[in-house]
Amino acid sequence: MLAKRIIPCLDIKDGQTVKGTNFVNLRQAGDPVELGKAYSRQGADELVYLDITASHEGRKTFTELVKRIAAEIDIPFTVGGGINELSDVDRLLNAGADKVSVNSAALRNPQLIDDIAKHFGSQVCVVAIDARQTPQGWKCYLNGGRIETERRLIEWAREANGRGAGEILFTSMNHDGVKTGYANEALAELSDALTIPVIASGGAGSMEHFRDAFIRGKADAALAASVFHFGEIPIPELKRYLCKEGINVRL
Amino acid sequence: MKVAIIKYNAGNIFSVDYALKRLGAEPIVTDDKEILSSADKVIFPGVGEAETTMKHLRANGLDKLIKNLKQPVLGICLGMQLLCSRSEEGDADCLGIFDTEVKRFCPQRHEDKVPHMGWNTISNTNSRLFEGFAKEEFVYFVHSYYVPVNAYTAATTDYILPFSAALHKDNFYATQFHPEKSGETGARILTNFLNL
Numbered sequence: 001m002l003a004k005r006i007i008p009c010l011d012i013k014d015g016q017t018v019k020g021t022n023f024v025n026l027r028q029a030g031d032p033v034e035l036g037k038a039y040s041r042q043g044a045d046e047l048v049y050l051d052i053t054a055s056h057e058g059r060k061t062f063t064e065l066v067k068r069i070a071a072e073i074d075i076p077f078t079v080g081g082g083i084n085e086l087s088d089v090d091r092l093l094n095a096g097a098d099k100v101s102v103n104s105a106a107l108r109n110p111q112l113i114d115d116i117a118k119h120f121g122s123q124v125c126v127v128a129i130d131a132r133q134t135p136q137g138w139k140c141y142l143n144g145g146r147i148e149t150e151r152r153l154i155e156w157a158r159e160a161n162g163r164g165a166g167e168i169l170f171t172s173m174n175h176d177g178v179k180t181g182y183a184n185e186a187l188a189e190l191s192d193a194l195t196i197p198v199i200a201s202g203g204a205g206s207m208e209h210f211r212d213a214f215i216r217g218k219a220d221a222a223l224a225a226s227v228f229h230f231g232e233i234p235i236p237e238l239k240r241y242l243c244k245e246g247i248n249v250r251l
Numbered sequence: 252m253k254v255a256i257i258k259y260n261a262g263n264i265f266s267v268d269y270a271l272k273r274l275g276a277e278p279i280v281t282d283d284k285e286i287l288s289s290a291d292k293v294i295f296p297g298v299g300e301a302e303t304t305m306k307h308l309r310a311n312g313l314d315k316l317i318k319n320l321k322q323p324v325l326g327i328c329l330g331m332q333l334l335c336s337r338s339e340e341g342d343a344d345c346l347g348i349f350d351t352e353v354k355r356f357c358p359q360r361h362e363d364k365v366p367h368m369g370w371n372t373i374s375n376t377n378s379r380l381f382e383g384f385a386k387e388e389f390v391y392f393v394h395s396y397y398v399p400v401n402a403y404t405a406a407t408t409d410y411i412l413p414f415s416a417a418l419h420k421d422n423f424y425a426t427q428f429h430p431e432k433s434g435e436t437g438a439r440i441l442t443n444f445l446n447l
Binding site for chain 2: 001003004005040045070071074075076094096097121122123166167192195197206220221234250
């Protein structure tokens, strides 16, 4: 049976992890490669590396980093942040990334999804959606949640699915950083509406939250950052717990 | 030992190259026919589309070369599918090492998402690739087309239906999953191949 996936997310700035300084037993806690290897050893199923650098120099550093990650990590990894056009995708896949995650650029120019799927295959194209629940429903946001758009979550996710996205990575801005659980209702609605896997993001604070995302939210994968980086939830323990709760995970 | 990775118009060649280097091998990524023919082990990787890739292989004479290889060959993902006789993907005639067809997954329920992507278990392992496997182990898959269970099946996986996770015939070995992305389990499979 296909396993539900646990995905640590690492934010990268100028080649170093931004969070994750509390990780023990690492010579270089800030080194994204060392951190990724540690997660892989613990049983992470995939990794996501998000480049939050804005400068051109930073982009070059990130590409070099992706090469090092590809050389050393033996599980699949996705890279995202600052992917605006097909040449960015080409550069990162050539550096050894397995998948790329596109967010604002796809919302501004949905054709980018078709182009990525056509040139590199749907399986490399993760469409990340930042959305917030408003009195008018779930609205999509641009630029890391700074600019509200009129696009609705389900409608945009369906369009991305239709254009050839391989997965949807949905972050609830209402839940992100609050540690009260994932946006399970919206997740379940997405999962029912789409024919591609849905990755839950935003809100993990306890092991129960992961269980709820998989059972109530019908998510295929759950992504988290701080609970892993600060050692609050060790991945081996989380997986044993999920297994006990009847969820199929890779042990 | 000389390990050659067949270079062609497909993605994912770097991952295989890196994985072998992690195991201490020094693979050569090449489309040079002499190097490929004289290598001790040949790996035929691949992510891509069947028909386009077959056209490319034929145009470069690599189709005949692969069919005539006598040393252990490992086809991975699309590489495995291209070793079969034909594929529904682009209605392509393939290399015909394994006399079987490649079919597209047909979802039966809403939960049956295509591509089959993620970690799944392999069962009924029956090849030296899986030497030392005591239990069902998880490996990483990404594919929309599958090879039905047949006389050459060397491992099975269940997704929508039981299908061939691995094939073996004579010197040809193949996996539908990506050993180079399958953590420690994958590393053991690649090591077993290198030790054949």
